[in-house]
Structures are given as structure tokens and as C-alpha cells.
Amino acid sequence: MQKQDLGSTIVYTFDHLAKFDNILHFVSTRVGGMSDRNFSSLNVGFHVGDDNFRVLQNRRILADALGVDLLKFTFTNQCHSANVAVVNDAGRGKGALEKESALINADGMVTNVQNICLGIQIADCVPILLYDPVQQVIASLHAGWKGTLRKIVREAVSIMIQQYGSKAENILAGLGPSNGPCCYEVGDDVYREAKVTLGSLLNIIKPADRPGKYIFDQWEANIRQLKEAGVKEENIELAGVCCQCEDSSFFSSRAGNGVSGRFMAGIMLKKLRH
Ligand SMILES: [Zn+2]
DSSP: OEEEEOSSOEEEEOTTGGGOTTEEEEEEOSTTOSOOGGGTTTOOOGGGSSOHHHHHHHHHHHHHHHTOOGGGEEOBOOOSOOOEEEOOGGGTTTTSSOGGGSBSSOSEEEEOOTTOEEEEEESSSEEEEEEETTTTEEEEEEEOHHHHHTTHHHHHHHHHHHHHOOOGGGOEEEEOSBOOTTTOEEOHHHHHHHHHHHSOOTTTEEEOSSTTOEEEOHHHHHHHHHHHTTOOGGGEEEOOOBTTTTTTTSOOTTTTTTOOOOEEEEEEEOSOOO
């Protein structure tokens, strides 16, 4: 990832996605917002106990810094599913100004429509952005341990292939800041479910120091699914940033003992297809 100082705030971009002029994409940080306490300062999440007015201001600060109309930001309600919504013009701006209007029952979005900024709100789960520069299709995904075990990545790639004619080998993937294998401890429940859904857990889950606890590498788990779906290894960019270790830059629910803001990852097609 590359750091971009936008003046009023700081965002990061993936190296490989930054080469394309016709998409805008970013991962936001905590810098430059109006919120305080565990939400300090650029919290974009309405659902975490912060003051709604401040969250809206924070979203405006971010949108203005990026040069995007806030009404193009689009969110799902992120219910830890593997459901990926296909977004068209009617979906633009859902969840931008209030959480109630967000697309329901989904954790991912795919579109080939311009000027819809597919957004994800993150604190520990993995934000994943996908882009097919050939068919001009984008996707944003929220992959926590549940979404990862339910294979939301596979679902998104399969929608891109079946509905938009994408070829997996053309798809670029970026995995943003999230809870890394340095910190992400899980219990027996996750281990048992992972064994059923993922099969081999080699390099994905290993025993932690504490009995009955495991370290879950949700980065590796999602990278493996991307590769299984046919995405080339060289087209997968892992930020490799743990938000719990780097909680001064990125929100981490675990670093905040369950109370924290959310940062945003977003991707948007800017120009008309040709
Ligand atoms: Zn860490």
C-alpha cells in the first residue's frame, strides 16, 4: 500500500490498483475526523455507538478529501454473511447518510456501474477490493472469520465470472488492514467450523499459547480462496498491516475492547465503459 496525504486526512491505496486512472479506491485511516474517545477521530460507522452527526461529518470530510460526492458511497449492513449484492443505479448512495438505508443481508457488493463507491466498514475483519480491468467490474467485500469460512471471496469471484463475463486470471485483489496473524486469537468454535468448511488448515490455523485458543490467519485463508478461484498470486496484494498492532492509524475492535470506530475501504469506477 501507498500512503496518500490528502491534507484533511490520510488514506492508503494498493500499489497495483493505483495504476488504473479509471477507478478510485482507498483505505481510510483514523486521521482528521470529528469523533473522540475510541472513535477518534475519523470514524465512519453509524452503528458503533458514536454520535451520528459526527459520523456524518467524518464521512463528508473523507468524501471531500477524495473528491467524491458522499451520495455515491454505498454500504451493506454487514451481517457476517457470504452474500454479495449486485448493485445497479438504484443502489447508489444506500447507507451513505444513515445506516437504515444500507443494502440488507449482504457483506459484499459487485457492480459495473460507474460512480458507485462500494464501501466496507472495518475494525479487525478483512476488507477486500476486487477489480477486473478487462470487463470493468469492481467488488468490495467484508470478510471476518464468518465471511471467510463461508467463502465470500469465492462467491464474489463467481458472480464476476457468471454475470459479468470476467476471467479470474484478470482479476486484481487487494486485502486491506485487518487483524493479522500476530494477534488474531480465536476459540474452539472457529477452529471446528474452519475444519469443516476450509479442509486443510495448514498455515491458516495453529494452536495459540493459551490452551483452547488458536491463531487464525484470515489473510492466508482469503488468499487461498482467491487462488482456488483462479486469481493469480501476482495479482493479489496483501497490505500486511495489522490494525490491532497499528491501532493509532486504523480502528481495531479488539484494541478497543469491543468499542471502536470503523475505517472504510472503497472502490469506484470513474469513467464510462468503452
Ligand atoms: Zn497484530
